[in-house]
Amino acid sequence: MSKRILVEASGSPVSAYMIKAIQDAGHTAIASDISPDCAASVFADEFVLFPRKDDPCLWEKVEQSLVDNRIDLVVPSFDEMLLGWSQRRETLASKGVRVLISAVSTVEVFQDKWLTAQFFEKHHLPCAKSSLEPDYPLVKPRHGRGSMGVYIEHSAERRAKQFGEGDISQSILTGEEYTVDCLFSHDGQPVYIVPRKRLGVVNGKSMGGVVEYNENIDRLITQLAKATHFVGPVNVQCFVEGSKVSLVEVNPRIAGGMALGFAATENWVPLFIRIINEELLSSVPIQWGMKMYRTYQEFFTI
Template identity: 25%
Template structure:
């Protein structure tokens, strides 16, 4: 069985469990011992924070200890660091694009410039000092390096734009709002950035920057667009392409996140087989593209779940089902 190390495991129980069902031995790593995904992995490990010099050496120790063959980051936080650390983590395959791809896609203004330079539509965008008089309001003030829809402000006129540019505490840029419908396309590429599949989905509802309701759609234009964007960017492994379909028919790209998307369960249920493809790459195989091979009409609606742990004084372990429930006394009882 191929051992897979998941970094920044966090709440991504869905991804860790999916790889387990695909036949992987799963190793979850996080700095927070309350990260739920740790307790759904076959092995768990607490590691230093990403900004600690000991972070990569700790991951390298796990690679050796568990004979890890695949490293999969589950957030944007350590992608660029892992991309620069492939030698330290060898012989495991680190499922991230090249460092320059991570750096470019991680800076949303640089990403916009890249899209335009390579012939991909992108909403008009400017640095704060360069916003022209003919900019179409409302405008968005967006953080250049961030995630989860944090530090995004909608300005209805020049006065609000000036206010939000003064108000925001982060390095930002300005972008015109798109007018059409938004879509996400979950893609997966091989080590040569050849797209193996692209699965579009509607954005019925989002919360905190993540889709919580959506539907898979067989839209040939979006499928081909997602594949083209992924191959142009140089994606390796998974990515999420966000775009709009504008009234003029254009498909401006607003974001490319080189990781599994928050709505991972939807393309998985639609038949993406992305965990199996990742494991095949780790084994040195070269899967053939299966563009458009997925089921349309799969509807996802996400919900909160929970994990209860028992603190035995030295460690935490999942709540044992055989224990009487509830353990606490009823109101009024000793």
């Protein structure tokens, strides 16, 4: 049966692949954003205007919009909304709206870089050294996404002056950066672990990539999954240096670069629905070596 699936924050240029994947799977793609002036409002099947994240009635408006537009499934992608989606998962399910996201406890940990670092250390997962003081040269906000607010300052004196209340400092990891597209079943079992090396980054977003098998990454992600409970798509950042893999951060959501993960395996949209229904999942062989190059496409309307 065809589902009405909401694509969150569709104004982002990287949302196009998700809309197409929904349509290719025979479902209805409902784009959403805070402004109708975006390409997704043209090529999605329908468009829903969402309130801004600082709206005092944000979730009341979102919930009403989901019901009014008969949304069957939401696959969250916007960091600032992840915790709210997770907290309302059961409430929304009672209204016929399913949300594919990990539990509140999981989202809370991995949306806070300090809690993430503590989690890694507690479970003996290799990672950078971290501190709530300006002890290390890499500084980043505890809560934030991409490269926003991240800087490197080797001078301890200058770093101490710049260091903010909401920052953490970390040691600098060396090696090659990988992004790992993961899909987990309803009971937290890995269905796909697809490492990809970035071929280009603009404003923190991948403009291309290549899928590469790495036994050590596969083993580490499996170890990570045993330490917590992921559900649905999850994006993991790590550095690889020889046989050593160090975790950087975990994003418990779908990500823009996952288009390559889809292409190297299969359309994940039907799997999303099966996860929500708590069905058993199987996987197909991963096409190692597949490359992706991204360009933006123009749409015109009157």
